[in-house]
Amino acid sequence: DAKTTQPPSMDCAEGRAANLPCNHSTISGNEYVYWYRQIHSQGPQYIIHGLKNNETNEMASLIITEDRKSSTLILPHATLRDTAVYYCIVSPLRISGDGGTSYGKLTFGQGTILTVHP
Amino acid sequence: EAGVAQSPRYKIIEKRQSVAFWCNPISGHATLYWYQQILGQGPKLLIQFQNNGVVDDSQLPKDRFSAERLKGVDSTLKIQPAKLEDSAVYLCASSPATGGFSNQPQHFGDGTRLSIL
Numbered sequence: 001d002a003k004t005t006q007p008p009s010m011d012c013a014e015g016r017a018a019n020l021p022c023n024h025s026t027i028s029g030n031e032y033v034y035w036y037r038q039i040h041s042q043g044p045q046y047i048i049h050g051l052k053n054n055e056t057n058e059m060a061s062l063i064i065t066e067d068r069k070s071s072t073l074i075l076p077h078a079t080l081r082d083t084a085v086y087y088c089i090v091s092p093l094r095i096s097g098d099g100g101t102s103y104g105k106l107t108f109g110q111g112t113i114l115t116v117h118p
Numbered sequence: 119e120a121g122v123a124q125s126p127r128y129k130i131i132e133k134r135q136s137v138a139f140w141c142n143p144i145s146g147h148a149t150l151y152w153y154q155q156i157l158g159q160g161p162k163l164l165i166q167f168q169n170n171g172v173v174d175d176s177q178l179p180k181d182r183f184s185a186e187r188l189k190g191v192d193s194t195l196k197i198q199p200a201k202l203e204d205s206a207v208y209l210c211a212s213s214p215a216t217g218g219f220s221n222q223p224q225h226f227g228d229g230t231r232l233s234i235l
Contacts, residue, residue: 034223041228043122043209043211043226043228043229044161044209045226046225049223105163106161106163107163108159109160110159111160
């Protein structure tokens with residue numbers, strides 16, 4: 001699986017946009033970019049994913065560069081509740097292994113700790 | 119829609135004892151995952167089930183860890199005997215992914231925090 005590189009930490013003022021970068025220069029053609037976040041003492045929460053087009057949902061926007069080697073997660077109006085660890089993950093659609101076919105395997109890195117300040 | 123349910127929420131045991139965790143995935147989700155998250159690290163996949171069959175257990179320490187998913191719904195993860203380094207949060211996730219190509223996201227429970235004394 002392609003590896004990702006994220007800054008270890010970022011700060012953002014409440015009400016401002018938070019732009020979280022991710023580098024995935026070795027991404028291959030069948031790998032999606034996923035973003036999850038993990039608030040303290042909770043399990044990871046799915047945010048958004050994309051292949052090559054920009055995507056937007058009720059939580060965030062995902063901007064993927066044309067060469068797909070990097071992406072940016074945008075939280076348009078950050079709130080204190082958005083303080084969390086944000087994980088950028090690239091995952092292939094399907095992996096065939098000895099045990100059969102594996103779908104959607106996620107390999108988490110260290111992520112970015114986003115702190116939203118009042 | 120009810121989320122992924124896990125129990126217990128917390129567990130404290132002594133080393134060399136046994137422990138089991140339970141997971142009830144979102145209704146209708148065919149794929150179930152168990153992850154281990156050590157403090158300060160991202161979750162690491164231990165095992166993945168497709169219905170009641172194992173499709174990836176390459177990172178499961180099989181000398182002490184076991185997991186099953188009878189009837190393709192609920193799942194249990196067991197550690198026997200526990201070691202100090204097993205102290206972690208054990209997360210269960212499920213996904214609707216079934217066959218062919220699927221990019222369906224995983225939905226996680228809040229995990230079981232295991233402390234080994």
